[in-house]
Amino acid sequence: MTGSTEVELVGECARCLEPISDRMVVGFQELFVYEDQRNPSEEDDEVSTLEGDLVDLEPLLRDAVVLALPFQPLCEDDCPGLCPDCGARLKDDPDHAHDAPIDPRWAGLAALKQDQHDQN
Template identity: 70%
Template structure:
């Protein structure tokens, strides 16, 4: 026996916002982890260079392993819905609330002067 093998499951509540529409999101994540904590007398000089978990005074520090397991399980871009349409790029309206949201086609700046003439005629 060169150490203590720790195996477990961690559950965490997540809070954040959708990457597309910025709506609040709450979710739960469950991860499993396994780590070998080596006794000091079984460490080799090679272990000093590697990131080997070690027992310190017969105590195990689970925080780094739990944090790494939970962070790796987080979605890179969390979404409120799988097919979240996001926000309008022009006005910032949430497209899920108004799916028929549209804007007039932008006027080509080269022809913008002609719209002023059109408005004068009316």
């Protein structure tokens, strides 16, 4: 059996966590054998069998779709993601920046400076 199916994908971007949706066409190909034609001495669980004249496509379609999914779905190929410090979405604010972190050894002096500023 050879065919293709169209699936709708819904998820979130791996970098910025924005919701994304897409449609994809997935092709599949599988060989089916009749149950009575199967060699009983061979125990091959990988061979798909027909049940009467019916074909169970669910496992075949599931495997084809899962293998075709992107490992890390992205909203755009060049998605900048989130700021590692505050979590802001960098696409919305491309000039996003933070002040340089204060060395913890000098944090006490920064507190004294703030206290002096508050007293004036």
